Amino acid sequence: MIEIDFPLLKEKLINLPNKFKFTPLMCVCFRGYLTKGGAKDAEVARIDIVNTLLDAGAETMYSTPDTKMTATHWAAYRKDAAVVNALLLKGANHFHFSHMNRLPIDVAGSSRAFDVVDEFLKNYYESVSINPNQVIHDSLPALQSAGNDDR
Amino acid sequence: MEETKKKKLTKEEAIAVFMDIANDGGDGALEEITEIYVSFETDASGRPKQEAEVKESKKYLLQYKNQRAGSTALHLAANNGHVEVVEFLV
Numbered sequence: 001m002i003e004i005d006f007p008l009l010k011e012k013l014i015n016l017p018n019k020f021k022f023t024p025l026m027c028v029c030f031r032g033y034l035t036k037g038g039a040k041d042a043e044v045a046r047i048d049i050v051n052t053l054l055d056a057g058a059e060t061m062y063s064t065p066d067t068k069m070t071a072t073h074w075a076a077y078r079k080d081a082a083v084v085n086a087l088l089l090k091g092a093n094h095f096h097f098s099h100m101n102r103l104p105i106d107v108a109g110s111s112r113a114f115d116v117v118d119e120f121l122k123n124y125y126e127s128v129s130i131n132p133n134q135v136i137h138d139s140l141p142a143l144q145s146a147g148n149d150d151r
Numbered sequence: 152m153e154e155t156k157k158k159k160l161t162k163e164e165a166i167a168v169f170m171d172i173a174n175d176g177g178d179g180a181l182e183e184i185t186e187i188y189v190s191f192e193t194d195a196s197g198r199p200k201q202e203a204e205v206k207e208s209k210k211y212l213l214q215y216k217n218q219r220a221g222s223t224a225l226h227l228a229a230n231n232g233h234v235e236v237v238e239f240l241v
Contacts, residue, residue: 001188001209001213001239001240001241002213002225002240002241003241005206005209006206006209006210006213009210009213013213013214013223013225014225014241016214016223016225016226018216018220018221018222018223018226019216019219019220019221019222020220020221022226023226024223024225024226024228024229024230024237025229027222027226027229027230028229028230028232028237030230031230031231031232032229032230032231032232033231033232034175034176034231034232034233041232042232045232045233045234046232048234049228049229049232049234049237052234052237052238052241053229053237053241056241
């Protein structure tokens, strides 16, 4: 409906943050299931919703101002390899640090989601293979600013 | 035979039901949410509204934020995994 009835408002509505500064994409990556259903039932619905929102222009680079977590951090935290893959394919940043100086891959590792770690490595390897200079160039600002912090 | 006529909801009631369906999903959610969305094309007495007025009220409905989390219907449906509702809204 948003796409058909309000094409000019689409970007705003799809990426509108709520009181907790979560966009709809972040909501589904963070949770994506009804309480009575439970987390284990969420995976099929979650990936479908993520793909729908991404196709409609949901922003993968957005992070909340307090935790600096992106949707990719949350998908990694939820151990959802399919969603992480979908986000990375739409250009999600490998090198976005959270307020705890954690990259999405770090979150996957600390959640012991090794299939998700593999997904990050595989996607990064593929993007480096295609265009090595671009990937390194894109990641430099984030890595440099992280290097300036006391870690 | 007695004919049962569905009572038209007020704007506030319709928004509340719309948000509830986005939050809870379930069987028939898509039909119900479509019905409410379409009902914004007519006024309280069932007469069609002007195009500009329809646009304005539908925009208000899609942008409406609940009090607890400041979430729109899209946030609620995404948060609770209601694929069909998200697809309808998007």
